[in-house]
Amino acid sequence: MQIIEETGASGGRYIARLDGIDAEMTYSRASPQLVIIDHTGVPDSLRGKGVGQALALHAVQAARAGAWKIIPLCPFFKAQAQRHQDWRDVVI
Numbered sequence: 001m002q003i004i005e006e007t008g009a010s011g012g013r014y015i016a017r018l019d020g021i022d023a024e025m026t027y028s029r030a031s032p033q034l035v036i037i038d039h040t041g042v043p044d045s046l047r048g049k050g051v052g053q054a055l056a057l058h059a060v061q062a063a064r065a066g067a068w069k070i071i072p073l074c075p076f077f078k079a080q081a082q083r084h085q086d087w088r089d090v091v092i
Contacts (some may be wrong), residue, residue, distance in 0.1 A: 001049065003058045009055075011035075014058050016051050025055040025077070033068045035059075040076040056080045063090035 001020045011028035025041040027035045037059060042052045056077050063070050070091050072078040081091040 001054055003054065006063075007028050014062075015059075016046075016055050018046055018049065018051055021046055023051045025052075025056065025059060025074070027059070030071065031067075035063065035068055035072065036073055037077040038073045040074050052076055053080065057072045060087050060090055061085075 001016055003016045004016055005014050006012050011026065013024045013026040016023045016025075019081055021043055024040070025037060025045050026039040026041075027037050040052055040055060059070060059077070068090070070077075070081075072081050072091060081087050
Protein backbone atom coordinates (compact mmCIF):
# COMPACT_ATOMS: atom_id res chain seq x y z
CA MET A 1 0.00 0.00 0.00
CA GLN A 2 1.28 3.42 -0.95
CA ILE A 3 0.47 6.49 1.17
CA ILE A 4 1.05 9.94 -0.26
CA GLU A 5 0.34 13.40 1.15
CA GLU A 6 -1.29 16.36 -0.52
CA THR A 7 -0.89 19.66 1.31
CA GLY A 8 -2.44 23.08 1.02
CA ALA A 9 -2.20 26.35 2.91
CA SER A 10 -4.60 25.32 5.67
CA GLY A 11 -4.45 21.52 5.63
CA GLY A 12 -4.20 18.48 3.47
CA ARG A 13 -4.84 14.80 3.21
CA TYR A 14 -3.13 11.45 3.27
CA ILE A 15 -4.13 9.16 0.43
CA ALA A 16 -3.71 5.40 0.66
CA ARG A 17 -3.76 3.64 -2.69
CA LEU A 18 -4.43 -0.09 -2.80
CA ASP A 19 -5.39 -2.07 -5.89
CA GLY A 20 -5.91 1.20 -7.78
CA ILE A 21 -8.48 2.46 -5.25
CA ASP A 22 -7.95 5.48 -2.98
CA ALA A 23 -8.84 6.01 0.67
CA GLU A 24 -8.15 9.27 2.47
CA MET A 25 -7.64 10.95 5.82
CA THR A 26 -8.06 14.74 5.80
CA TYR A 27 -6.67 17.26 8.23
CA SER A 28 -6.56 20.99 8.88
CA ARG A 29 -3.78 22.94 10.48
CA ALA A 30 -4.82 24.86 13.56
CA SER A 31 -1.24 26.10 14.02
CA PRO A 32 2.26 25.01 12.98
CA GLN A 33 2.28 22.66 15.99
CA LEU A 34 -1.34 21.47 15.89
CA VAL A 35 -3.28 19.42 13.32
CA ILE A 36 -6.96 18.45 13.40
CA ILE A 37 -7.76 15.06 11.83
CA ASP A 38 -11.33 15.64 10.63
CA HIS A 39 -12.25 12.82 8.24
CA THR A 40 -11.32 9.31 7.19
CA GLY A 41 -12.90 7.86 4.07
CA VAL A 42 -12.37 4.24 3.08
CA PRO A 43 -14.38 2.81 0.17
CA ASP A 44 -16.34 -0.36 0.89
CA SER A 45 -14.05 -2.36 -1.40
CA LEU A 46 -11.07 -1.57 0.88
CA ARG A 47 -12.78 -2.17 4.23
CA GLY A 48 -11.24 -4.84 6.41
CA LYS A 49 -7.83 -4.52 4.74
CA GLY A 50 -6.21 -2.26 7.35
CA VAL A 51 -6.26 0.81 5.14
CA GLY A 52 -7.82 3.13 7.73
CA GLN A 53 -5.40 1.88 10.37
CA ALA A 54 -2.46 2.48 8.02
CA LEU A 55 -3.63 6.06 7.41
CA ALA A 56 -3.99 6.68 11.15
CA LEU A 57 -0.54 5.29 11.88
CA HIS A 58 0.92 7.39 9.07
CA ALA A 59 -0.60 10.53 10.63
CA VAL A 60 0.87 9.62 14.04
CA GLN A 61 4.30 9.02 12.54
CA ALA A 62 4.12 12.33 10.66
CA ALA A 63 3.19 14.11 13.90
CA ARG A 64 6.15 12.57 15.69
CA ALA A 65 8.53 13.46 12.86
CA GLY A 66 7.21 17.02 12.66
CA ALA A 67 6.99 17.53 16.45
CA TRP A 68 3.30 18.49 16.34
CA LYS A 69 0.15 17.29 18.06
CA ILE A 70 -3.13 15.89 16.73
CA ILE A 71 -6.67 16.79 17.77
CA PRO A 72 -8.87 13.83 16.71
CA LEU A 73 -12.26 15.09 15.50
CA CYS A 74 -12.75 12.21 13.06
CA PRO A 75 -14.68 9.41 14.83
CA PHE A 76 -12.53 6.69 13.24
CA PHE A 77 -9.23 8.33 14.21
CA LYS A 78 -10.56 9.09 17.69
CA ALA A 79 -11.50 5.43 18.20
CA GLN A 80 -8.08 4.30 16.99
CA ALA A 81 -6.34 6.74 19.32
CA GLN A 82 -8.31 5.34 22.27
CA ARG A 83 -7.14 1.83 21.36
CA HIS A 84 -3.49 2.86 20.99
CA GLN A 85 -2.26 4.27 24.26
CA ASP A 86 1.22 4.51 22.73
CA TRP A 87 -0.07 7.39 20.57
CA ARG A 88 -0.62 9.61 23.62
CA ASP A 89 2.61 11.46 22.96
CA VAL A 90 1.02 13.12 19.89
CA VAL A 91 -2.75 12.81 20.33
CA ILE A 92 -4.40 15.42 22.54
